[in-house]
Amino acid sequence: MFDSIFIGLEQVFHLQNIIFLTLGVFMGIIFGALPGLTATMGLALLVPFTFTMAPATGLIMLAGIYVGAMYGDSIPAILINTPGTPAAIATTFDGFPLSQKGMAQHGLVAAAFSSSYGSLTANIVLALAAPPLALASLMFGPPEYFWLAIFGLTIISTISSGSIFKDLLAGTLGLMLSTIGMAPIGGDVRLTFGFTDLQGGIALIVALIGFFCLPEILNSVIGQRKRTYSAVSVKPSFKVIREVISELIRKPTLMLRSSAIGTIIGFAPGAGGNIASMVSYNEAARWDKNPEEFGKGTIKGVAASEAANSAMAPGSLIPLLTLGIPGSPPAAVILGALMLHGMRPGAEMFTTHADVTFSFIMGLLVAAFLVTFIGSFGSFFFARIINIPSRFLAPAILFMTVLGSYAIRNSMLDVWIMFVFGIIGYISSKLKFHPAPIVLGLILGPFAEEGLVQSMLAGGASGSVISYMVFRPISLILIFMCLLSALWPLFAAWRMKKRQGLVSQEDANA
């Protein structure tokens, strides 16, 4: 196997291949950064070009795009509060407050470095332990997906806007929005109000742009007539790069935990990276010594989110390469590319085609390094974007929001939906609602519904639905985690009280 690793590395460092890899990373960053363009689209567009290339070269280029896109989506998340893809939602929580404080470069460098870190960790796992992990990934069935979705929903208790009632309300709204369109099971058409275009449901990215990006523009630029998008202008410097990277290196638990969460959620086929970053952010805030820093602009929050969503990418390739089951939409495109080159994922990838497979894996690995490099130097350029006066920047962003909403499905209805959501988002932000629970509900609703109905069907056939859903090893772990996560705020409040109690006692003693 080590021979294959070296052959793979040798392949990647062929001049031609490294050029294609760098090109791929650049393209990926662009596709990731523009809301409405996704990693999946970037890959699908390039697959025909790889027909004429040698299999290794083509796959190395695809690896570059995939890894680049996983970082690229953090750029608009940090600068303008708009996740480039749904996977970067959690990046906005701390990324945008950072750039409001004039620390956009800190956020960008933290995102680049932790993306690389997550990607690297997951790649090492992929190269060393893919076959056994793939078998574990098959243990995820309908009950596990249901509990995973419920666990995801408990995150609402952490991303709190101060009022758990408001958060639950917002989460419920998200769940209800997720029922629009075709039912995942049963195929009934629901709540389309006669618009045939709504049969496809609400596109996630449209909701993201509407709820995250528009309210921010309306609020800060139009509402308060700010001259620039952030109060403090950014002065990028090399010192920042050094500081951020050395600070993150000194937090191995945070980085490793985030990467592990990303890898694990990535290899459960279908769950994808959308919730990996949320779960990781949630855990980072829970276990941190100063949880109150989260949400106000800390590089720890950005790092937790980005390390997880980048680790998800190689994670989703584990079931693809070993079993032939794509764990995410981009992985599905890569499956198509492998088949067109005459390879059959799931059978011969680690034997007959080991050289090509390891070129691909090493491509992912080297792409991860390139991301730090390009991201750090790119931060000088990207960070300055928010120094542009609002009267130029705001129209440009508005233009991009329309373009992005339209591009995702070539649908004008999506643009109108985006505007409606933007206005709802603006009003609700005035009422101190956080948009994250809405989007979380929208993401997790279909998972929960599908998992529940499938479990009831399969459980009904086996005799007892309850025992089918509960008495399975992963289900039990997830149920335990749901309880823990849901009750955590109570525990945290109690601990806080106890600490304050101690402090006041000490005060009394003094």
Added chain:
Amino acid sequence: MKNATRLFTMLFCTLIFAVPNLFAAYPDRPITYQIPFNPGGQSDVEARRQQPRLEKILGEKVIVQYKPGGGGSIGWAKMVKQRPNGYFMSGINIPHIILQPLARGNAGYKTEQLVPVALFQATPIGLAVMKDSQFKSLSDLVAYAKKHKGAVTCAGSGTWSGHHIAYLQFQKAAGVKLTYVPYKGASPSVAAFLGRHVAALWANSNDLFQHRDKIRVLAFGTEKPFPPMPAVPTFKDQGYNILASIDRGVGVPPKTPKNIIKTLEKAFLSISRNPQVKQQMLDAGFVPLEMDAAEATAYIRSKVVEWAPVVKEFKK
């Protein structure tokens, strides 16, 4: 005389300006090829394979445009509203275009509004179990299911889809009751099956072919044995009259002129006849088709007649 000249001039002008399309050779500008699914899916792979060849034959650019959602219905609803001038065509999939209007009432289009140009690929549907399953043959499964009503779970992609209708037809033909667990797409259902969360799987030939080492295909819904796996019997061989497959083709909006359909039909069929294209399809577990517009229309009609009563019976 003066009037005659005027009349002639008017006629001449009308011919030149008002109906230039009569004289311009079709096509003279880029053609949009809509894929009503996400990029990277099998319909997209086929379109991308055809795109450069179509451009060579037709002499114009072919632009692939995605319009996913509703299992394809959003794209097809869009197509029936397009101008029938040959510059907009869309991938069509059977049984989707037949079952969606039957099951949903208003899917945004009617089956007969999608005018087929050609069908170029069939994906036979098969029923499979794991290699170590107690069911060594279809008759084993039927015998067990007869004794244990609803105990055999089978996964498939979607409701009122090709897999679902094959399941309904099989239940009826064999006089058994299984439990169908629908998944959102083929790959999640394959994953659930390989993870042993269900006992059997309805799947497309390419997926079954891909996982052939781990599974046992009990039957294919084909007339003749499926070429890449000739040892697997068909449902018909075993006494169940079930023909099930997902067929891919291309269609144009209603009222598209005959000559335009002919031009496109010729282009698509010449690609289908290309031995290299055929071999690539077979290698991936598909069956190449060369069905022209007339055959495709007749085929779709026969399927409407076959499926309408099944949907009516099971849709409460």
